[in-house]
Amino acid sequence: MKIYNSYTDQLEDFIPKHPGKVGMYVCGPTVYNFIHIGNARPVVFFDTVRRYFESKGFDVTYASNFTDVDDKIIQKAFEENIPELELSRFYIDAFLKDIASLNCKTDYIQPKVTEYMQHIIDYIQALIDKEYAYIIEGDVYFRVSKLKDYGALSNRDIDELISGSRVNVNELKENPLDFTLWKKTSEGINFDSQFSEGRPGWHTECVAMIDDIFGEEIDIHGGGTDLKFPHHENEIAQSKVIHNHRVAKYWMHNGRLSMKDVKMSKSIGNVILVKDFEYKMPLRYFLLSTHYRSPLNYSEESFLMYVKEFEKLENTYKSVFFKLDIEDAFDDNKEIQNEEILLTINDFNENMDNDFNTANAITALQALLKFVNQNIRKPNNLEILNEAYLALKYMMDILGLVVSISRIKKEDRAIYKEWQSARKSKDFSTADGLRKTLVEKGVL
RNA sequence: GGACCCUUAGCCAAGUGGUAAGGCACGGGACUGCAACUCCCCCACCGCCGGUUCAAAUCCGGCAGGGUCCUCCA
Numbered sequence: 016m017k018i019y020n021s022y023t024d025q026l027e028d029f030i031p032k033h034p035g036k037v038g039m040y041v042c043g044p045t046v047y048n049f050i051h052i053g054n055a056r057p058v059v060f061f062d063t064v065r066r067y068f069e070s071k072g073f074d075v076t077y078a079s080n081f082t083d084v085d086d087k088i089i090q091k092a093f094e095e096n097i098p099e100l101e102l103s104r105f106y107i108d109a110f111l112k113d114i115a116s117l118n119c120k121t122d123y124i125q126p127k128v129t130e131y132m133q134h135i136i137d138y139i140q141a142l143i144d145k146e147y148a149y150i151i152e153g154d155v156y157f158r159v160s161k162l163k164d165y166g167a168l169s170n171r172d173i174d175e176l177i178s179g180s181r182v183n184v185n186e187l188k189e190n191p192l193d194f195t196l197w198k199k200t201s202e203g204i205n206f207d208s209q210f211s212e213g214r215p216g217w218h219t220e221c222v223a224m225i226d227d228i229f230g231e232e233i234d235i236h237g238g239g240t241d242l243k244f245p246h247h248e249n250e251i252a253q254s255k256v257i258h259n260h261r262v263a264k265y266w267m268h269n270g271r272l273s274m275k276d277v278k279m280s281k282s283i284g285n286v287i288l289v290k291d292f293e294y295k296m297p298l299r300y301f302l303l304s305t306h307y308r309s310p311l312n313y314s315e316e317s318f319l320m321y322v323k324e325f326e327k328l329e330n331t332y333k334s335v336f337f338k339l340d341i342e343d344a345f346d347d348n349k350e351i352q353n354e355e356i357l358l359t360i361n362d363f364n365e366n367m368d369n370d371f372n373t374a375n376a377i378t379a380l381q382a383l384l385k386f387v388n389q390n391i392r393k394p395n396n397l398e399i400l401n402e403a404y405l406a407l408k409y410m411m412d413i414l415g416l417v418v419s420i421s422r423i424k425k426e427d428r429a430i431y432k433e434w435q436s437a438r439k440s441k442d443f444s445t446a447d448g449l450r451k452t453l454v455e456k457g458v459l
Numbered sequence: 460g461g462a463c464c465c466u467u468a469g470c471c472a473a474g475u476g477g478u479a480a481g482g483c484a485c486g487g488g489a490c491u492g493c494a495a496c497u498c499c500c501c502c503a504c505c506g507c508c509g510g511u512u513c514a515a516a517u518c519c520g521g522c523a524g525g526g527u528c529c530u531c532c533a
Contacts, residue, residue: 044533057533087531169528171462217531239533271533273526304482305472310465310526317471320483327482330496366473374473378481388497392490443492450494459495 016071016368018235019308021243022168022266026370031234032264037068037075038229040263042221042238042246043125045082046106047091050113051286052298052313053272059302059415060269060371061237062119066413067367078124078228080221081107084214085128089203099204100129113289117299118415126224128215135215136208138223138257139196147256151187153199153211157218159192162252168266169244194218194249218249225262226254236263243268270310272302287313294318296416297325303373303414324381325416331384332411332418334391335404340423341431344397351402359383360406373414380410427458 016029031037041061044050050058061079068075083103092099111121128135139155142148147158159165165173173192195216197208205214225233238247247266254262274286292298301321305311339345351357363379366372387403390396411417423431434449453459 042533045531050533054533085531169462171529240527241533244528245530269533271527301471309472312471314470317483320471323484324482327496334496372473375480378473381481385498392497438492441492447493 017370018265018267019370020265021268022261022263024170027265029234029265031073032232035072035074037073037235038233039065039075039077039235039237040221040225040229040233041077041079041236042242043079043081044106044110045085045087045217046103046110047085047088048106049109049288049290051288052292052302053274053286055114055117055289055298056272056302056307056311057237057239057269058114058119059117059299060307060373061267062114063303063373063413063415064235064237064267064371065120065123066415067371070409070413076124076229077120078126078224080224081110081125081127082217082220083107083127083129084204085217086203093203103127103129109290116295117289118296118417124228126228128220131220131224131227132206132215134223134227135219136197136206136210138219138226138253139215140209141257142196142253145256147253148196149189150210153197153213154187154195155197155210156188156193157196157249157252158189159194159252160190162255164255165192165252166248168248168251168261171244171248194245218246219253221246222250222253222262226258232258232260233263235265235267237267237269240268240270267307269307272311272313274313294322294325296329296418297322299415300325300328300377304377306370306372306374308370328380328384328411328416329418331387332407333420335387335400335407336420337423338391339397339401339404341428342397343428344401345404346401347405349398349401349405351405353399353402355386356383356399356402356406359386360409363410367413376410376414380407380414383407383410423458427453427456430456431458 017026018029019025020027039061041057044054061077065075065077081103083100088099088103092102095102107125107127115121139148142157143150143155147161148155149158160173196219197210197213197215199211199213201212203214205212225236236247236250247262251261254260289295289298297318298321301313301318302311304321351360359379359382362382363376366375366379369375383403383406387400387407390399390403430449430453434446434453437443437446437449450459
């Protein structure tokens with residue numbers, strides 16, 4: 016299994032730290048708003064990564080944080096005249112609801128900044144003790160210049176960064192690149208610490224949480240490419256000082272989603288919120304249809320294709336499910352023997368093994384759909400259909416695509432058979448009536 | 460201004476040296492009592508110009524267009 020490691024910028028064999036186990040962490044949202052479909056890309060993708068690892072039998076520990084202390088949260092809470100924590104709690108719930116609607120698992124470890132304050136403060140203190148951080152008037156900054164290989168992840172050179180810097184120079188800092196670990200403030204929600212009354216900068220939380228949850232270098236750290244610098248670079252800087260490792264062995268960065276070629280972001284305002292978006296499963300399908308490292312462009316025209324493609328998946332899944340159900344021919348424990356199906360599964364797995372190439376994995380899925388549709392009208396084919404159904408379910412489970420359909424009741428099965436015989440005897444008025452009944456019952 | 464990336468058919472999208480996967484749309488067939496679904500066939504000299512090589516969409520250089528980061532943003 017190969018993963019593109021953005022730390023080394025190359026495809027590498029995945030070797031877990033502990034055989035059979037995977038520890039992964041993905042940067043989560045700052046909860047001050049509903050998420051848009053661009054926000055959903057990393058969530059859906061890394062959920063798929065998790066699903067694939069689990070399908071291969073790995074014991075996956077998956078953590079993703081909620082940043083519930085932040086200037087934007089404070090501002091929004093002030094605007095709405097409610098406590099910060101009430102606001103963040105509301106948007107955490109909304110987030111979990113939204114990602115659940117995209118069939119992302121929500122049973123992962125969800126650390127929050129407010130619950131990690133002491134860890135964060137201790138972490139900052141440890142940096143100070145090692146003289147990689149300094150306090151000025153209650154603020155605490157990380158001393159970037161003291162670290163030799165700062166910039167290794169994002170391939171940046173400290174000198175170039177300084178010369179190209181357009182950051183407003185904070186006179187208090189030793190160096191313009193030094194980043195804030197703790198900010199003294201009396202505005203909004205704040206916390207007591209030995210440095211001052213204030214709140215933490217956003218770069219320490221992830222690394223303090225990872226330290227507490229995993230206690231060692233993790234296997235995979237994920238997030239959007241926009242977080243590579245400075246956020247992930249800063250995580251690494253702090254971790255190098257405290258633990259002498261780079262947080263994660265494999266760094267994975269997903270490309271961004273843009274809107275008609277303009278980056279979708281809350282500040283531009285060109286957003287489609289997940290909660291308002293009608294096509295949940297097609298959205299998941301769409302997000303996985305392009306390789307995760309490539310940028311993805313949303314337009315109504317191209318999205319409609321994915322709506323159609325998902326409909327086809329839905330139709331095919333339902334038809335094979337129905338066929339097996341009506342014949343009472345489900346066998347979940349059947350071993351797949353059909354060569355064509357096995358080759359397709361193999362193709363699917365090889366592509367997933369190759370840096371989670373979901374675009375090509377979906378191609379394998381499409382081949383399977385064609386196989387099902389080619390075989391579904393052939394007689395005496397239930398064994399093969401059952402195998403194809405199991406393969407279909409396997410792929411859909413990994414991609415996290417669901418089609419809702421339930422088993423047929425006995426009485427409905429009888430009606431269905433009546434309908435079929437009425438058709439056979441060309442009694443079309445009876446047949447149409449029976450079909451109508453079945454449609455009303457939701458069987459067809 | 461600096462660093463980096465991308466450009467494949469009408470649209471989306473794989474492919475990283477050996478001669479262009481797949482999907483959607485279009486067109487042509489088939490199946491069908493009607494409808495829906497479905498199946499088969501058809502559909503590309505890989506932004507432009509040069510170079511390296513027996514061989515390039517794939518490597519190198521230039522040009523054009525688009526993007527990301529350097530600043531809050533997944």
